[in-house]
Amino acid sequence: MNQNLRGLIKKYKWALLTAIILTIINIAMPTIGANANKLTLSNFLTMLGVLPPILLLIGLLDVWVPKEIMIKYMGEHSGIKGLGIALILGSFAAGPLYAAFPVAAILLKKRARLSYVMFFLGVWSTAKLPMVMFEYTSFGGLFTFLHITTNLTVFLIGALLIEKMLTAESKEAVYQSASALSE
Amino acid sequence: MTTLIIYSTVTLLVIISFIKSPQKTKKAFKIGFNSFKKLLPTLIPMMIGIGIVLSLLSPDTISAILGEKSGLLGVIIGLGIGSVAFMPSFVAFPLGANLLTHGAGYPQIAAFISSLMAVGFMSLGLEIQYFGKKAALIRNLTALTASLVFVIVIWRVHL
Numbered sequence: 001m002n003q004n005l006r007g008l009i010k011k012y013k014w015a016l017l018t019a020i021i022l023t024i025i026n027i028a029m030p031t032i033g034a035n036a037n038k039l040t041l042s043n044f045l046t047m048l049g050v051l052p053p054i055l056l057l058i059g060l061l062d063v064w065v066p067k068e069i070m071i072k073y074m075g076e077h078s079g080i081k082g083l084g085i086a087l088i089l090g091s092f093a094a095g096p097l098y099a100a101f102p103v104a105a106i107l108l109k110k111r112a113r114l115s116y117v118m119f120f121l122g123v124w125s126t127a128k129l130p131m132v133m134f135e136y137t138s139f140g141g142l143f144t145f146l147h148i149t150t151n152l153t154v155f156l157i158g159a160l161l162i163e164k165m166l167t168a169e170s171k172e173a174v175y176q177s178a179s180a181l182s183e
Numbered sequence: 184m185t186t187l188i189i190y191s192t193v194t195l196l197v198i199i200s201f202i203k204s205p206q207k208t209k210k211a212f213k214i215g216f217n218s219f220k221k222l223l224p225t226l227i228p229m230m231i232g233i234g235i236v237l238s239l240l241s242p243d244t245i246s247a248i249l250g251e252k253s254g255l256l257g258v259i260i261g262l263g264i265g266s267v268a269f270m271p272s273f274v275a276f277p278l279g280a281n282l283l284t285h286g287a288g289y290p291q292i293a294a295f296i297s298s299l300m301a302v303g304f305m306s307l308g309l310e311i312q313y314f315g316k317k318a319a320l321i322r323n324l325t326a327l328t329a330s331l332v333f334v335i336v337i338w339r340v341h342l
Contacts, residue, residue, distance in 0.1 A: 014228035014308070022231055025238075032238050040234025047230060049186055053193040055219050059211030060196055094185035096271065098229070098306040101313045102218060108314075118322055125301040125326065130185065131272045138276035139296075143289070146336050147297060151329040158325030165321060174318045181313055182218050 050095045051102075058106040058182055070110035078113065083156075086116040090123025091132075100124040105178035114171060115159040122155030225309045233269045233305050240268050242278050249295060250287050257291035258334055265298030266327065269305045293337045294330060301326035 009016065022040065026033030074082040093100065104117045127148050135144045163171065200208045245264060252260050279292045302323050303310065310319040 011224045012227070015224060015231070018228040018231035018235070022235060025235065035241070036234045036238035038234075039237045040231050043230040043233050047226060050189075051219065051222075051226075052215070053189045055215035056197065056211065057193050057215075058218070059213070059215035060193075060200055060208075062214050063207040063211045064200065094189060096269075096306075097300075097303050098309055101306075101309060102222075105313050114318075118318075118325075121322060122301065122326070122329075125303075126297075126329075131300075134272060134276055135296075138280040139283070139292075142340070143293070143337070146340070147293070147333055150333040150336050151297060151301065154329035154332050155325060158321070158328070162318065162321050162325075166317060170315070170317055174314050177315050178313055181221055183214060 046096075050099050054095070054099050054102055058102050061106050062109070062182060065110060067110050070107065070112055074107060074110075074112035074116050076111075076113050078116075082113055082116045083119065086120040087123055090120045091127050091129050093124045093128050094130060097121070097125050102182065106182050108175050108178040109182050111175070114166075114174060115163050118159040118162050119155055122159065123152065126151045126155070222309065222312070225312050229306060229309055236267060236305065237269065240264065242270075242274065245278065245295075246282055246285075249291055250282055250285055252291065253288050257288065258294045261291045261294030262298045262302075262327065262330060262334075265295040265300075265330070266302040266323075267304045268299060269303070270299065272300065275299055290334050290338045294334045297330035297333045298327060301329060 022033070022036060025036055072078065074085055078085075089103075090100075093103075100121055104121055107117050107120065108114065132144060132148065135147065139147075166174070197208060197211075200211065245268070248264065249257065249261055275296060279296050283289065283292055303326075304323075307319060307323065310322070313319075314322070
């Protein structure tokens with residue numbers, strides 16, 4: 001087999017596998033299959049709507065924001081300021097959680113503290129402001145208040161603990177893999 | 184609406200960036216496009232996987248499962264479905280609110296909603312690609328713990 005083709009197949013093995021599963025579902029259970037096709041298509045459309053501007057934004061961040069600035073505001077010794085910025089960035093976000101990963105990665109590439117970046121991901125997942133409003137109208141004030149306060153507290157503890165749980169090498173590996181994807 | 188805000192903000196930033204330095208702007212585009220290329224092998228199976236899971240786990244199925252189940256088992260099922268399913272909040276919140284009016288318990292709905300938002304089983308592949316296995320797993324376990332703590336608190340206040 002052609003070397004290039006083999007590389008391509010290896011790279012896209014999961015894509016191929018899921019596509020095969022989808023095909024089998026379409027053959028075996030046509031009604032569910034049709035629904036799965038529709039949902040898959042709409043997922044792709046959402047992703048193509050959300051990701052390009054965010055990836056472009058991280059490109060702009062990369063070329064315009066110097067590392068020193070990020071270290072000063074979100075770095076190892078930025079203290080409560082870094083935590084506050086993580087909170088603000090996360091709550092003014094929009095989009096599914098996977099859209100937060102590229103943003104988190106560029107923060108790491110610019111040497112923001114790992115704990116703050118993990119906290120940022122937690123805030124993005126749970127306490128995006130537009131969603132908080134919507135949650136309030138759907139489930140009421142007490143539910144929403146307890147949801148946000150308990151989750152953010154645990155996220156904060158988890159974010160601070162993650163640095164204790166990872167060795168210096170695996171922490172560095174996180175920085176490296178995040179940086180490699182934003183170049 | 185939010186998409187519109189994101190697009191206009193980014194367009195504005197691109198224009199400012201281009202006026203200041205066309206070269207840097209070109210580089211920014213290249214960085215964005217490159218990371219998209221690198222993500223594609225993970226994004227494609229993720230999108231198909233979510234499509235498959237949601238076709239099996241439709242809002243109707245979720246209602247049927249979560250509506251009847253109560254107690255600890257209901258909470259565990261809620262956490263399980265929430266972790267695996269993937270749907271935007273504007274679908275999930277009305278679904279949860281509707282279940283509550285039809286007699287589902289608050290702790291079970293809390294388990295579902297909280298884990299749905301914070302735990303991402305379907306996006307774990309992408310998360311691992313970005314942050315490595317350990318960090319991705321720790322973040323998701325933290326999110327699961329957070330959901331559990333929320334459930335316990337909701338259970339105690341008897342909403």
